[in-house]
Amino acid sequence: MADLKLTSLAKSYGDVSVLKDIDLDIKSGEFIVFVGPSGxxxxxxxxxxxxxxxxxxxxxxxxxxxxxxxxxxxxxxAMVFQSYALYPHMTVRDNMAxxxxxxxxxxxxxxxxxxxxxxMLQLTPYLDRLPKALSGGQRQRxxxxxxxxxxxxxxxxDEPLSNLDAALRxxxxxxxxxxxxSMPDRTMIYVTHDQTEAMTLADRIVVLAGGGIAQVGAPLxxxxxxxxxxxxxxxxxxxxxxxxxxxxxxxxxxxxxxxGGLEARVAIPTREGDQGMQVNLGVRPEDMREADGDALxxxxxxxxxxxxxxxxxxxxxxxxxxxxxxxxxxxxxxxxGRKVRLTADPDALHLFHNGQSLLYRDGDLxxxxxxxxPSGSMGSTPAGDDRQAxxxxxxxxxxxxx
Amino acid sequence: xxxxxLAVSTIAIGVFGCVAWFWGSNWLLDRIYPAKGEKxxxxxxxxxxxxxxxxxxxxxxxxxxxxxxxxxxxxWRSLFNSDGSQFVGVDNxxxxxxxxxxxxxxxxxxxxxxxxPALATLFxxxxxxxxDRLKWGNIGKSLIFMPMAISFVGAGVIxxxxxxxxxxxETQIGLLNWIVTRFGxxxxxxxTLPGWNNFFLMIVLVWIQTGFAMxxxxxxxxxIPEETIEAAVLDGASPLxxxxxxxxxxxxxxxxxxxxxxxxxxLKVFDIVFVMTNxxxxxxxxxxxxxxxxxxxxxxxxxxxxxxxxxxxLVTPIMVWNIYNARKEVR
Numbered sequence: 001m002a003d004l005k006l007t008s009l010a011k012s013y014g015d016v017s018v019l020k021d022i023d024l025d026i027k028s029g030e031f032i033v034f035v036g037p038s039g040x041x042x043x044x045x046x047x048x049x050x051x052x053x054x055x056x057x058x059x060x061x062x063x064x065x066x067x068x069x070x071x072x073x074x075x076x077x078a079m080v081f082q083s084y085a086l087y088p089h090m091t092v093r094d095n096m097a098x099x100x101x102x103x104x105x106x107x108x109x110x111x112x113x114x115x116x117x118x119x120m121l122q123l124t125p126y127l128d129r130l131p132k133a134l135s136g137g138q139r140q141r142x143x144x145x146x147x148x149x150x151x152x153x154x155x156x157x158d159e160p161l162s163n164l165d166a167a168l169r170x171x172x173x174x175x176x177x178x179x180x181x182s183m184p185d186r187t188m189i190y191v192t193h194d195q196t197e198a199m200t201l202a203d204r205i206v207v208l209a210g211g212g213i214a215q216v217g218a219p220l221x222x223x224x225x226x227x228x229x230x231x232x233x234x235x236x237x238x239x240x241x242x243x244x245x246x247x248x249x250x251x252x253x254x255x256x257x258x259x260g261g262l263e264a265r266v267a268i269p270t271r272e273g274d275q276g277m278q279v280n281l282g283v284r285p286e287d288m289r290e291a292d293g294d295a296l297x298x299x300x301x302x303x304x305x306x307x308x309x310x311x312x313x314x315x316x317x318x319x320x321x322x323x324x325x326x327x328x329x330x331x332x333x334x335x336x337g338r339k340v341r342l343t344a345d346p347d348a349l350h351l352f353h354n355g356q357s358l359l360y361r362d363g364d365l366x367x368x369x370x371x372x373x374p375s376g377s378m379g380s381t382p383a384g385d386d387r388q389a390x391x392x393x394x395x396x397x398x399x400x401x402x
Numbered sequence: 403x404x405x406x407x408l409a410v411s412t413i414a415i416g417v418f419g420c421v422a423w424f425w426g427s428n429w430l431l432d433r434i435y436p437a438k439g440e441k442x443x444x445x446x447x448x449x450x451x452x453x454x455x456x457x458x459x460x461x462x463x464x465x466x467x468x469x470x471x472x473x474x475x476x477x478w479r480s481l482f483n484s485d486g487s488q489f490v491g492v493d494n495x496x497x498x499x500x501x502x503x504x505x506x507x508x509x510x511x512x513x514x515x516x517x518x519p520a521l522a523t524l525f526x527x528x529x530x531x532x533x534d535r536l537k538w539g540n541i542g543k544s545l546i547f548m549p550m551a552i553s554f555v556g557a558g559v560i561x562x563x564x565x566x567x568x569x570x571x572e573t574q575i576g577l578l579n580w581i582v583t584r585f586g587x588x589x590x591x592x593x594t595l596p597g598w599n600n601f602f603l604m605i606v607l608v609w610i611q612t613g614f615a616m617x618x619x620x621x622x623x624x625x626i627p628e629e630t631i632e633a634a635v636l637d638g639a640s641p642l643x644x645x646x647x648x649x650x651x652x653x654x655x656x657x658x659x660x661x662x663x664x665x666x667x668x669l670k671v672f673d674i675v676f677v678m679t680n681x682x683x684x685x686x687x688x689x690x691x692x693x694x695x696x697x698x699x700x701x702x703x704x705x706x707x708x709x710x711x712x713x714x715x716l717v718t719p720i721m722v723w724n725i726y727n728a729r730k731e732v733r
Contacts, residue, residue: 052632073638085629089651098647099637146633 002063002076002153002187003028004049009058011044018044019211022058026187028153031180033198034191035234036208043158045208046191050079050156063153073099075154078147082159084139086131092142093118093127096149117145121175137168144179157190161197177201195235199223207231221368229355232282238312238325240350241288242280243297250274253346256281264296267346268358279358282350285312285327288342295341297324304335313340420460427456473714480707484700494708504709507686510600511716514671514687517601519664521608523657526615530623531645533616543620547613554610558677561606565592565678594683603685606674611667615660622656623649655731662724669717688713 009022019041026032034042047053049060051072060067067075078099086095096114105113118124121141131139140160147155160176161169177200180188192198198205199219207214207222207230215227219235226232226240233239245258250270256279257263264281283296299315302323306312311332315324326342351358359365431452435445483490498504529546533539549557566576570589574580579589593599626649634648650657672689679685681694688709696706 050636052635072636077636079633079636081629081633083627083629085627085633087630087634087648087652089654098634098639102638102643146637150637 005061007059011056029185031188031203033202033205035198040208042191042208077154078150078152079156080143080160082162084143091128096146099150113149117148121145155188220370229352238285240282240284241324247274247277265346266349268351280352283344285325287344287348288326291341291343295343298341301335476707476710482704484702494704507688507691510687514668517604518607518668519661522611522664523615523661525612527619529616530620549610550613554673558674567591611664622653626652658727
């Protein structure tokens with residue numbers, strides 16, 4: 001019903017370009033999450049869709065209608081703000097009713113709409129209270145209710161959980177997921193810098209960086225098949241480790257000679273002539289385990305963080321480089337200061353050359369299938385794909401992104 | 403020259419006296435309760451209880467002397483005859499109730515009370531909103547604020563010239579009559595036009611107070627969270643609806659403070675009337691009436707004081723409400 005189409009969308013303030021060449025198709029009923037580091041323009045993009053920011057160049061379509069110059073209230077959208085943006089002088093009911101009153105709906109219609117929204121969000125006992133008499137979570141629910149009563153085609157969320165405490169954030173996140181499930185044909189666009197929210201809520205995640213789209217894909221696809229080092233390190237916590245090395249032998253399985261003398265076998269194909277190519281081996285902390293035989297990393301543990309379910313090992317915290325982090329399941333006392341040898345499955349490793357993943361060297365990949373078992377293979381599914389092409393230019397994080 | 407020396411030495415003594423008092427009294431306090439030894443904790447606590455009073459003391463003393471004492475003295479005087487020689491009870495108040503000029507003053511004060519705060523606040527609010535997003539808005543604001551820097555007497559003189567009258571045929575030096583004659587009208591003696599002249603005086607105070615209202619309300623408008631305005635825009639509100647349904651209600655507290663502050667100024671209005679009409683032609687107000695009885699011709703301290711007390715009784719409740727609102731705003 002209401003799909004969105006962003007074509008070469010750009011935003012600049014005077015000479016400062018904030019966003020450029022944003023191409024994105026959002027299907028009706030999708031839950032899309034924009035993530036990215038601070039200042040990447042994700043909120044600006046959302047505000048452009050809302051109509052609160054002028055579009056400098058490009059075209060924005062909502063439900064096949066170009067809305068570049070259509071006022072916000074006529075775009076069929078509703079927005080939930082980070083700061084709730086409730087009208088402090090109006091009761092909960094009046095807050096929700098405001099848009100309907102402006103639209104000239106009858107009293108009965110308004111009452112019915114606010115009653116049902118109040119019921120849906122468990123706000124019925126609070127309908128006659130002022131926002132200041134509500135808790136943070138309740139206020140955010142009123143803000144959501146204000147969007148619901150308008151029954152928009154597209155919901156926009158601008159970091160709606162950032163002002164809530166940790167426990168409430170989880171609870172409200174689940175409420176938003178349930179809300180989406182209860183209206184499958186409504187499109188939702190959600191901006192956050194929290195990757196847990198992005199991973200748990202999204203049908204597709206749009207990673208924004210450096211004024212453009214770094215990658216678009218399902219949450220696990222971004223996790224398992226990041227298109228470049230930026231996405232690789234942005235998705236997943238702690239961030240993916242990058243170990244520099246050179247290609248040693250090529251084939252369907254590549255051998256990489258790492259700096260420091262160790263070797264790693266990677267289940268990513270390379271071609272003849274790649275020998276000696278400078279690459280970064282990407283390995284996620286949670287994919288690392290203690291090696292019985294060959295190791296791809298060895299080092300002295302500088303620091304451990306025991307979280308109970310996992311233990312984080314830090315190597316090279318005193319050096320000026322980014323530390324290497326390993327995440328071992330369970331409790332491992334007494335590892336501090338010890339020399340440890342670690343390895344990982346060839347399937348779980350990533351290879352980057354000049355910041356770009358070698359997986360995408362030959363263009364688009366077949367549709368993504370989650371890796372179910374550690375030995376499951378990637379790229380074995382049928383061809384035919386409508387993925388976004390990776391953006392050109394190298395986006396490299398400066399140090400740890402989070 | 404002698405006067406100059408007197409002034410300089412008075413200032414020097416005043417400043418030195420203040421410093422000596424604050425330094426000396428605190429030094430003495432620290433001597434009596436030293437912050438060391440066995441009872442250091444107790445001493446610090448006791449000194450802490452006394453210290454605020456050392457700072458407040460002089461202010462309380464002088465406020466008491468120049469504000470509180472005169473109130474009671476006025477009340478006392480209002481119960482005596484014209485030269486204070488004979489106790490007359492509430493006779494002065496009884497006389498006030500029957501006096502035509504007093505009734506005229508009360509009525510005029512009420513009129514001022516309704517018109518001036520309303521107009522000044524309204525114009526201030528409009529000026530604040532309209533100048534907020536303009537490039538030359540700050541210049542406009544400075545111009546609107548400038549009359550605040552002019553004394554009421556000065557403003558009265560300026561506007562007396564605007565309302566100045568010359569007989570028909572002569573060159574009009576008053577701005578208003580010049581405009582009227584330019585458009586073919588007859589020059590008027592504006593300040594004697596019954597009924598209207600009150601409003602001509604009020605315009606002067608509105609002219610002065612609009613700047614004050616504008617500055618305070620402009621700050622309040624800027625304090626409104628931008629998101630609530632954006633949310634209203636998304637909800638489909640027009641600029642007018644945003645202003646009246648979202649912005650104004652959010653700064654209602656500030657509007658109340660501005661309104662009541664101007665109301666208090668209005669109740670005490672004296673200089674403008676004194677300079678421009680001196681209460682003639684039906685423009686008398688309470689403060690000027692009080693001045694008339696107190697200091698003009700044969701002074702009547704009893705009646706003058708009685709008017710002063712009435713004026714104070716009128717101002718007090720507004721003052722209390724004003725302070726209450728202002729404190730609520732701060733919180």
